[in-house]
Amino acid sequence: MNKRVRLLVMFSITLLLALSLATANKNSVDQINRKNNSHHHDKNDSSNDTKLNYGLCVSNYSHIQQDCFAQAKNNQSICLSQGILSLLENYSNQYNNQTNSTTNSSNLSKSEQRRILRQFRSEVMNIKQTCKEQYKQEKNQCKEDFKNNKLQCIQFRCKSSQVFSNETNKCVPKAINTTENNNTLQVKEFAFLPSESTIKLGENVTWTNTGTMNHTVTSDSGAELNSPQLAPGENYTHMFNTTGTFEYHCANHPSLMKGKIIVQ
Numbered sequence: 197m198n199k200r201v202r203l204l205v206m207f208s209i210t211l212l213l214a215l216s217l218a219t220a221n222k223n224s225v226d227q228i229n230r231k232n233n234s235h236h237h238d239k240n241d242s243s244n245d246t247k248l249n250y251g252l253c254v255s256n257y258s259h260i261q262q263d264c265f266a267q268a269k270n271n272q273s274i275c276l277s278q279g280i281l282s283l284l285e286n287y288s289n290q291y292n293n294q295t296n297s298t299t300n301s302s303n304l305s306k307s308e309q310r311r312i313l314r315q316f317r318s319e320v321m322n323i324k325q326t327c328k329e330q331y332k333q334e335k336n337q338c339k340e341d342f343k344n345n346k347l348q349c350i351q352f353r354c355k356s357s358q359v360f361s362n363e364t365n366k367c368v369p370k371a372i373n374t375t376e377n378n379n380t381l382q383v384k385e386f387a388f389l390p391s392e393s394t395i396k397l398g399e400n401v402t403w404t405n406t407g408t409m410n411h412t413v414t415s416d417s418g419a420e421l422n423s424p425q426l427a428p429g430e431n432y433t434h435m436f437n438t439t440g441t442f443e444y445h446c447a448n449h450p451s452l453m454k455g456k457i458i459v460q
C-alpha cells in the first residue's frame with residue numbers, strides 16, 4: 197500500500213475513535229446533569245423534613261459523591277478526546293505541509309514515517325497521563341467533600357441532652373449554666389460541682405454528667421439518692437421532701453467523688 201495512504205488511514209481511524217468518544221461523553225454529561233438536578237431536589241425536601249435522620253443524610257451525600265465521581269471520570273474522557281483531537285489536527289497540518297513540499301508525495305521515507313508515529317504516540321501518552329492526573333485530583337475532591345458533608349449529618353445522631361459541636365465534630369453534652377440554677381450540678385472526673393449545695397425543702401436537684409466517664413449519685417447511707425449509671429450527657433433528678441444533710445458519693449469512684457446536699 198502507498199505509504200501516504202497508510203499514514204492517512206491510520207490517523208483517520210484514530211480520529212474516528214476520538215470522535216465517537218466525544219459523542220458518548222456528551223450523552224453521559226447530559227445524564228449526569230439530569231441526575232444532579234433530581235438529587236438537588238431530594239436534598240431540599242429532606243432539609244425541610246424534621247424526621248431526617250443520619251442514615252438518610254449520609255445516603256443522600258453518598259449519591260452526590262457517586263455523581264461527583266462519574267462527573268470526574270467523564271471529565272477525564274473529555275480531556276482525553278479533546279487532547280487527541282487537537283493533536284490529530286496538528287499532525288495532519290504537519291503532514292500536509294511535508295507532502296506539499298515534496299515533489300513526489302509518496303517519497304516520505306519509512307524512517308520518517310516511523311519518527312512521526314513515535315512522536316505521535318508519545319504525545320498521546322502525555323495527554324493520557326495529564327488527564328489521569330486531573331481525574332485523580334477531582335476524585336480526591338469528591339472524597340473530601342463527602343467527608344465534610346457527612347460530618348454535617350452527625351448532628352442527627354445527637355441525643356436530646358447533647359448538641360453538635362462544630363469544634364470537635366462530635367455530639368457533646370449541652371452546656372450547663374450553673375449560675376442560673378443552683379440546683380443544677382455537674383458530675384465529672386472526679387468531682388461533683390459544686391460539691392456542697394443548700395436547697396429548700398421540696399426542690400429538685402439535677403446532676404448532669406458533663407464528663408467522659410460513667411458516674412453515679414449514691415447516698416452514703418440510706419436510699420435517698422440512688423441514681424443509675426449516668427453515661428456522659430445523661431442526668432439524674434431528685435426531689436428532696438425531708439430536711440437534713442444528705443451526703444453522697446459516686447459508686448464508681450467512692451474515694452474521689454463526694455458531695456453534700458443540705459435541705460432547709
Ligand SMILES: [Cu+2]
Pocket residue numbers: 410411412446447448449453
Ligand atoms: Cu464517678
